[in-house]
Amino acid sequence: MPPEGAHDPGRRDFIFIAAGALGAVGVANAVWPFIAQMEPAADTRAMATTEVDLSAVQLGQQIKVMWQGKPVFVRHRTPEEIAAAQADDYGALKDPATDESRLVQQSGEAGHPEFIVLQAACTHLGCIPTFAEGDYHGWKCACHGSQYDTSGRIRRGPAPKNLVVAPYNYLTPTSIRIG
Numbered sequence: 001m002p003p004e005g006a007h008d009p010g011r012r013d014f015i016f017i018a019a020g021a022l023g024a025v026g027v028a029n030a031v032w033p034f035i036a037q038m039e040p041a042a043d044t045r046a047m048a049t050t051e052v053d054l055s056a057v058q059l060g061q062q063i064k065v066m067w068q069g070k071p072v073f074v075r076h077r078t079p080e081e082i083a084a085a086q087a088d089d090y091g092a093l094k095d096p097a098t099d100e101s102r103l104v105q106q107s108g109e110a111g112h113p114e115f116i117v118l119q120a121a122c123t124h125l126g127c128i129p130t131f132a133e134g135d136y137h138g139w140k141c142a143c144h145g146s147q148y149d150t151s152g153r154i155r156r157g158p159a160p161k162n163l164v165v166a167p168y169n170y171l172t173p174t175s176i177r178i179g
């Protein structure tokens with residue numbers, strides 16, 4: 001026992017070590033909820049892919065499905081829509097891409113021109129465009145007037161990019177999996 005008023009390095013070191021240990025436990029407790037949040041929930045994992053029965057999409061129609069919380073258009077294009085998209089492959093495009101390149105599956109295999117699978121969000125500020133409107137007979141966004149052609153390529157308006165192709169693969173000739 002050191003005399004009264006004398007410095008006791010052993011006791012001081014113990015206090016600092018104890019404080020440090022408590023701090024480490026506190027940080028661990030604070031960090032754990034964040035790590036836990038980084039694990040995908042079971043329902044999120046279930047939505048990682050979305051299967052679509054193409055036989056339910058009539059010629060000239062589209063459906064909107066949800067994939068990972070995002071809307072996706074699956075459109076069954078008419079021969080006229082396909083021809084219009086292909087005719088403009090080398091036209092004045094803000095975000096150049098051939099129609100064929102926009103049909104390629106996630107596996108790298110070619111798609112089928114009848115079905116195009118596009119993320120629905122307008123590439124300007126994310127509104128959802130509607131089909132069969134605008135000068136290019138594709139999609140038009142009512143928010144600020146962006147117009148997309150029948151391949152989902154941006155043709156007019158403030159949107160900087162084409163509608164994004166959703167990653168998909170054919171499971172059978174009449175069904176696809178998105179994601």
Ligand code: FES
Pocket residue numbers: 122123124125126127141142143144145146157158159
């Ligand atoms: S969000 Fe579509 S044009 Fe602005």
